[in-house]
Amino acid sequence: MAGKTETLTGLLDRDPRIWRGRRPGTWRAPVIPSGHAALDAVLPAGGWPAGALTEIITPAQGIGELRLLLPLMRRIAGDGRRLVWVAPPFEPYAPALVQAGVEIGRMLVVAVADRRRDLGWTLELLLRHPETGLVLAWPWTLPPSVWRRLQLAAAESGALGMLFTDGAAGGTTAALRLSLGVCEGGLELRILKARGGFCGARVPLML
Template sequence: MPLAAHASHGAFDPGVLPRHVAEAVWRGSELGDSVSRTVPSGFTELDSELPGGGWPTHSLTELLMPQAALCEWRLLGRAIPSFLSSGGRVYLIAPPKQPHAGGLEQLGLSADQVVWVHASTPVDRLWATEQIVKSDPAGAVLSWLPQARPEQIRRLQIHAQSCDAPVFLFRPVAALNDTSPAPLRVAVALAKGWQLQIRIPKRRGASLDEALYLAAMPENLESVLPPRLKTVPARSAALSREEASDARALGRVAPHSTTSQPVSH
């Protein structure tokens, strides 16, 4: 029977597809699957919102935040064992603070598993990131590129498609005003207590506009803090401790100890 005839009798619904067709079609309003291997983030709630259930490989992930050196390690620290499950290293390209070996060791990342690339100009940062991604390293690539342009990110995304390590670009949240070729964009901010506030403005599927709150107290503090400090109601009080936690890994806090030497290049 012609299609029009079906419609005239109320039998045709353009929103209903035959089962074998529906199973092969991905709707843009649904959370898509990752087209490559993914690495668990360490947060069950976040993994359920990431395509494929974790941080993607063979692709770029943009992490956007109001200020550098506040949320990076709180968000990615739990994924370090997964990053290094098959060997390799974590590559830090132009971090805003000098990496502190003692702080990274508390996250389970020893000095010999870190490659710190010091690059002061935007051109050098971009070049170093591109060369490392093109080399297809084992581990993970973390690059701070606040001034990267869309065409430069597009080139990195092309190279990342051949890279089996997760590649993270840290950029200011103001970059959300610009388009980006990165398939996954995650906005991260500090929240009350020890929480992180997460939004996913771009992913394969509908964006996550409603805030997701992750309990992200560093494990090394959870065992020593008294209960009253584990649930700090005032954001200002929590901020100072959260800043100290991430700053220790990025070098802002460097107590005198035998592990206070900077990570070697």
């Protein structure tokens, strides 16, 4: 019995995807720093989960959600990986992105004619592509089966998927789920779900 216990313990220690709820400090899954020290301090392992989906629930468009992700965009494009925008509600303003230090030569904007039929398929292909580092998408809502496929695609390639939604889907397979609210001088983030950590934290960010 002791031998079996040691074997199981070794397996748990070797696999960073396994989280033991009473030991949040053992979470070792790959992450990319968010560029915001206050946010990294409450995210498991200190950053955005790589090879996974993050769901960002926004009450309205244009409240600062893109400024939140500018450090991540700079890092992804600076590393030579592809930064893909899928069905954005507004055309990305290239001069502002350049001024913020984003290498737009690594950026791709994808329009989706039939969102109901093609959006999930498009996101899955992009997340699986080996050159993709980050996918930003505005699906608003997706069925659970599509969330599962997208999570598998991101895990396969190591890409990050940032999906902006209205929160109507409830439980999703996203590794990280957070909601945004406006506060004086910036945003307040509330962690609703964090794989490998505890939820409920509120983080004000001056952007």
